[in-house]
């Protein structure tokens with residue numbers, strides 16, 4: 001039996017988030033997630049999908065001739081074969097990122113991968129799932145992200161930023177307004193007023209394509 005993964009979609013678009021926002025990127029979206037963030041914009045990936053071999057996925061990715069590949073979900077690390085997929089994508093020469101909830105152990109991820117680790121805020125309703133051991137593993141190649149729903153979430157994120165010195169551990173600290181919950185302008189004003197060492201993160205694909213799957 002060949003190694004397989006359950007996959008919701010593979011598509012080529014512009015990266016809407018993180019430090020490579022705006023760059024053409026292939027997305028590999030893995031099916032299934034053990035969390036239920038209140039705001040999740042990818043709930044269509046919780047179930048369904050197609051079981052595919054790693055070779056089949058790698059062949060489709062190669063067909064786009066990309067420089068950047070983003071593995072997302074669902075929660076990619078909930079499937080053990082995400083680890084060999086990430087390694088094989090790096091071996092093939094792509095610049096690879098992984099979007100992960102921060103609830104699962106990130107230690108086995110290939111160090112060439114830029115791990116984008118969410119710290120789930122209280123208003124996500126999943127903050128009890130945060131695996132704080134992951135923070136010690138972060139390097140300058142990684143990114144930490146807070147999806148912020150309210151002023152209370154913002155203050156919580158700010159306290160974690162200070163407590164863990166996140167701007168010194170990770171290459172990027174991203175503050176993203178939860179789409180539909182918080183006005184981006186309010187978050188922008190708070191970040192400037194408090195002179196925070198973070199990057200405001202808007203989801204470019206929602207401005208361009210209004211949250212359609214596969215974009």
Ligand SMILES: C[S@@+](CC[C@H](N)C(=O)[O-])C[C@H]1O[C@@H](n2cnc3c(N)ncnc32)[C@H](O)[C@@H]1O
Nearest residue numbers: 039040041042073074075099100101147178179
């Ligand atoms: C859909 S998740 C998939 C990867 C992984 N499960 C995670 O949560 O990081 C990808 C990214 O989208 C973010 N996201 C999901 N819903 C969002 C929303 N309504 N507004 C802003 N970001 C959102 C997540 O927090 C995460 O950073």
Ligand SMILES: Nc1nc2[nH]cc(C(=O)O)c2c(=O)[nH]1
Nearest residue numbers: 013014015016017072205215
């Ligand atoms: N264009 C585009 N960029 C993205 N960056 C992260 C995404 C995600 O759903 O994880 C995403 C997505 O769904 N589309």
Ligand code: SF4
Nearest residue numbers: 033035037040074101
């Ligand atoms: S962990 Fe990611 S995929 Fe899972 S519910 Fe939260 S935002 Fe959605």
Ligand SMILES: [Mg+2]
Nearest residue numbers: 041042205211
């Ligand atoms: Mg999305």
